[in-house]
Amino acid sequence: MGDQHVGRDLDEAHRRPPGVGDEVVEALGLFSEALEKIHRARGHLYAFHQLTGGADAALDRVAELLRGAGHEELAGRIERELIGLNVLEGRWTFQVVEEYDAGYYAAFQRLEAEARDQLVGGRTHVYEAEMKARRRTPGVRGHERGPGSAG
Helix, strand or coil: CCCHHHHHCCCHHHCCCCCCCHHHHHHHHHHHHHHHHHHHHHHHHHHHHHHHHHHHHHHHHHHHHHHHCCCHHHHHHHHHHHCCCCCECCECHHHHHHHHHHHHHHHHHHHHHHHHHHHHCCCCCHHHHHHHHHHCCCCCCCCCCCCCCCC
């Protein structure tokens, strides 16, 4: 994976430090990929938060319309039993998001950064940069090393 040709084809920010083996580069690449999945999961959690909050807010109008149509008992039940109901034991969605962010999400980000700092001097995407260097065709348009580079 880490042949010398690949190393010469990389900018300093993505070149593996001397003595760093393929297993470490692959492990950090997988760790980075896992973190990207956690970022996506967090986005879905925020979507859950916003969608649930929007649905709860719409219930005010639902109750108002039902009450106006003469369905007082049903409107009252919606107001008492559903509007403002915790989505999990003792929690609204903002509390779920806060707990996730402060706990699992923060720990994941911290440990991934510490691993990169310790093993490759904080460099990001070393695995991916080496893959790009191996897979690109020098001199072909669209296969440049980076923006504004030739070859």
